[in-house]
Amino acid sequence: MTHHSETTEQVTLRTPAELADALPYLLGYRPEDSMVLVAVHDSGGKGRFGGRARLGIPAQEEDWEEAARQLARGLVTSSERRGARPERLVAYVCQEPAPGERGRDVKRRLARLAHLLRIQCGDLDVPVIEALCVSDGRYWSYCCPVADCCPEDGTPMGLPGTSVLAAAATYAGIQVRGTLRELRARLQPWEAAAAREQEAALDAGGLALVPRILDEAGRAEVAEETIVLAERVIRRLAAATPVAGAFPADLRDDGLIGHDEAARLILGLQDRGTRDRAAAWMEGDEAAPALRLWRALARRCVGPYAEHAAPPLTLAGWVAWSTGDELEAREALAMALGADPDYLFARLLHQACNEGLDVESIRRCLRAARTGGAPAAEPARDGVAPAQDGVAPAADAPGVTEPGRDGMAPAAAASETPELAGRLEGVADPVGEPDPAARIRRRRRLRSALAAAGDGPRAARVPGQRRRP
Template identity: 30%
Template sequence: MIVHALPVFDVSNPAEAVEALPFMIGLQPERSIVAFVFNQRINQPVGVVRISPPADPQDWPEAGDDLMHKVQLVLAQASSEADSILLYICPKGADFRSGKTTVAHFAPLAAVLSAAARTKGLAVLGTYFATGTHWWDLQHPGQHPEGIPAHGPHNPGPVTTEAVVAGIPMPPSMAEIIARFEPGADAGPADDEAAVAAAHRWVDRIRAEGPHAEDARFGDLLDRLLLDGGDGSPLTDLTPEVIADLLTGMQIRHLRDIGAQFVEPSEVRRAHELWCLLARRSADRDLRQAAAPLALAGFTAWLVGEMPAAAIAIEMACMADPSNRLAHLLAGALEAGTDVEVLADRMRALRKARLERRQG
């Protein structure tokens, strides 16, 4: 995730820098490496980059290279110079280790990231390990070995107070965002059975009627649910059979791409609700089935300006199925700072052509 438009806070010390982190990236991070890129000459941040840290320490050097690649993208897109960087390591709740164990485990990662920054000529202003309740200065591991209490929603400090006065909302946690589209979160035995039956139905119908008839059936189903706002039926009332048919069809690239065509204001929020629902009801244990609805959930979040949710969903789609072309196209466009309306206009053209073919 790359953030270009940053709120401005009066940050004067490391404690305030940690407190400002969620407001700067629009979420309370977990399982994240975050880099603030600074131009000290004008005393302003140029951009922010977030990546997910590898679980295996052997992959940490690759994470450092990936972080610096994204930092270079920030600088190219901002047409700005930078001379320094501020690094944060934020664990998932289950990864939390207290006291000296925390520093011992994460200090090597901090050293790898700092070395990667210095190879790009960036001074490292600080490296912090931050949880929702405490933070550690990894450049001075001997100080405060049990951590320093962190300011935040339940312990507001000057940055949180400044945000409240400015009307900046409290950012959601990553867990809250992921819960909207977590693969398999709501799947049950009925979804497992329906997924198997749907695959057989698709094969039988294609053999009996040919692939074009099945393509038309899938497009008609999506149009009924979403076109111009859809038929108004509650998406939560969709049966396991319909959900399984949608998930099965979305494994076919040209059918999955139909889902990206619902980009109008009257459609996009309902479309986002549908893609999130499909991801949560995905019954595929290796997660590949969830990649398509995750990518579309990310695209629709991007369309309505929910950038943290967009970045997380698209990243999860790429991880769920590394071969998913749509997910990687969206990830590349997001990194490159592409105007999402450019993508939406392309989808509108494809949709117009599809509907004209159907009518004529």
């Protein structure tokens, strides 16, 4: 099979070892607790990699079959919509050993999951030509019948970055981003002592802002104040001295934003119109500091304000996608849906990103909204199959909802952003949540007093108050 880098260089992969080594480069990160399918297309008598799809491995074994069905159906269906149905698939199951386990124990424990993946793909007439388990720095093939080829203790993986594919990827500028856990840590709420101070600031900000937001004139004033404050903080972040490393950079940004400022921005962005205006900071010199601001605000949605993270997470996902980082975009948007499964802007963007919609068409919508003009005609989809991801946003979260699967078509969200909704009409469902019970467990949120105005500013509800049934 052949992997095409961003340049014209091609690397041919022939062995299970090479396939195992290729996985981080195919996804752009090192998967954890993951089941992955990679499409293979015939091209001139050789296999060529196509779309990829990943789901977290459900904790309960009884949910494995449904998860395998969703993963297989999602990848094959999305490939068909692009006119490129895969001829074959490569399957991976990746999980680190639990305490007291070894890699070979993981391989045995996940054998049934790998078998279910092969069955579900076979039912769709797309055979799995290789199924690999990756654990504890080793790999095993579930398809190899030769014991000497695949010893019980597995085969050690090569040192990261030493393979031919790694060299080609480095030359092409392809970056492996570590793990999803590390990426999500930049977007998850604080849990240290500072979280209590931020929660107190959000409580005080809610008491001051909610009465104004409930008043029509006051609501417009709060919106304008929010945008002005956001612009001021973005300029402050842009002027900050750069530091090396994601964690130090986030600490620096956290120190540049006061608790009161963060509270006013978080609460102000609950208004849909204000959020749409903020979404226009998506390109040029504004994009990078805006993304840093949205990440910082997501980290400030602490304690009972976790649901308020949906707007800043959605904005972070949008700016990341708009600037070419589909990996962070999908994760941020999935986390936004974990914070609020009914947040329609996140749902639409998540669908569009997973379905490979041309991001420029959405940029034109937002530019037109910013200037009051009409968007230009939308170009055709580029046909590139992105890596789809339905992983849960956090270890203790019930999981990402399935955007579009609750009976609401994208066009029904026209109140979100009319131009955007029109362009997403008919977009297919991306790969969804691996745990079907999560859809039953998730509670439908009651709308606030301003529900008639669309999403409405959820600041109108003071977190911590018990709702009437």
